[in-house]
Amino acid sequence: MAVLVQDPIQELTQQLAQWTQSSYEHHLSCGVILAPCANLGPKVLDPLKAFLKKSEPELSAHYMVDDQNQILGVVLDNQKLAGTHYSSLVLKDFLDRLDVLEGQMVVASFPESGEPTKRTLLQLSQTIMEAKGESREIQLFVDASMKEGVSSILVVDPDEVNREFVKLRLELKGYEVHEARDGSEALEKYSELTPELVITELNVPIVDGYQLIHQIKQKGGEVIVLTDKQLSKDMNRAFELGASDYVTKPFSISELEWRIKKLRRMEHVL
Structure with a gap:
């Protein structure tokens, strides 16, 4: 039987x-x-x-x-x-x-x-x-097909703890993640590595987050802001400069990953 x-x-x-x-x-x-x-x-x-x-x-x-x-x-x-x-x-x-x-x-x-x-x-x-x-x-x-296209990410944050936390958790999700402590280092690494996405704090030294968004967008890159700044004027300025999304701290790493996947999904639709 x-x-x-x-x-x-x-x-x-x-x-x-x-x-x-x-x-x-x-x-x-x-x-x-x-x-x-x-x-x-x-x-x-x-x-x-x-x-x-x-x-x-x-x-x-x-x-x-x-x-x-x-x-x-x-x-x-x-x-x-x-x-x-x-x-x-x-x-x-x-x-x-x-x-x-x-x-x-x-x-x-x-x-x-x-x-x-x-x-x-x-x-x-x-x-x-x-x-x-x-x-x-x-x-x-999110359906795995929605994150097709993103494999490398550059995380820009002067706070080492925050930077390492995001890097480790996204690496566990399968992303290749690079780090930068300030805007100048971020631009150097972007030119060297050409990551598919930049996640940046606005409060970064040398080249601030707003300038960084502007320069990355001029190079054809995508930027998600991850910041302590919670005022609407900061959010509006970031979007005006070309940021694709805006996440405030404290944050959930699962929500951040969903924002990444959502960004790629919208690009596939467009």
């Missing part, structure tokens, strides 16, 4: 397809939150539903539990990535208090994160299966 062994990733992918299909077909956007959890059951799920409903009363949410893989899924009707990310923060707070979260949470929104095809949902399944572990970060998922 033959015994069929089910692939847990394939099963999860099928469940994701069922979870997202109806919502995606009837709404402009469909948010998805996945969390590896222990001891999933009514004692966790029922209070969770009540907590999220109280926190976001207008939210339309559907809850699913993959018992085999111990993964909690929440599908949000008509939610873009920003709104889904906010809901994941609320959800994470609840799961942390119950001490049932067993790894990174993964957040997606379709079509922002890609079209919910079988291939994309398989990537999403693999991502959440690999997210189990000690880290409790929230990871923003």
Whole structure:
């Protein structure tokens, strides 16, 4: 008698397809939150539903539990990535208090994160299966095809700790990352290495961040600002000079990576 062994990733992918299909077909956007959890059951799920409903009363949410893989899924009707990310923060707070979260949470929104095809949902399944572990970060998922084109990045920041943190975390994501302490060094390395993206602080010595944006754009490069400056006048000036995106500190490395992927996706569309 033959015994069929089910692939847990394939099963999860099928469940994701069922979870997202109806919502995606009837709404402009469909948010998805996945969390590896222990001891999933009514004692966790029922209070969770009540907590999220109280926190976001207008939210339309559907809850699913993959018992085999111990993964909690929440599908949000008509939610873009920003709104889904906010809901994941609320959800994470609840799961942390119950001490049932067993790894990174993964957040997606379709079509922002890609079209919910079988291939994309398989990537999403693999991502959440690999997210189990000690880290409790929230990871923003984007279809891998959207980051095609970016392999090398130059990080410009006078603060060594900040620079090394961004470099290490992006290297762990598969990017080739170079560093510069000031604007002059950044221009030298840009000419030498021609990275596909520059991530810069505005408060950099010798050649400041604004001048750096202007000169990099003249050379045909792309720039994302990552800065302490939070005033609208600074943001407006950076965009006027050609910055592609603007991220303020403190920041999430997952959000920064999503901004990188979003930038490449927009370039492919254009």
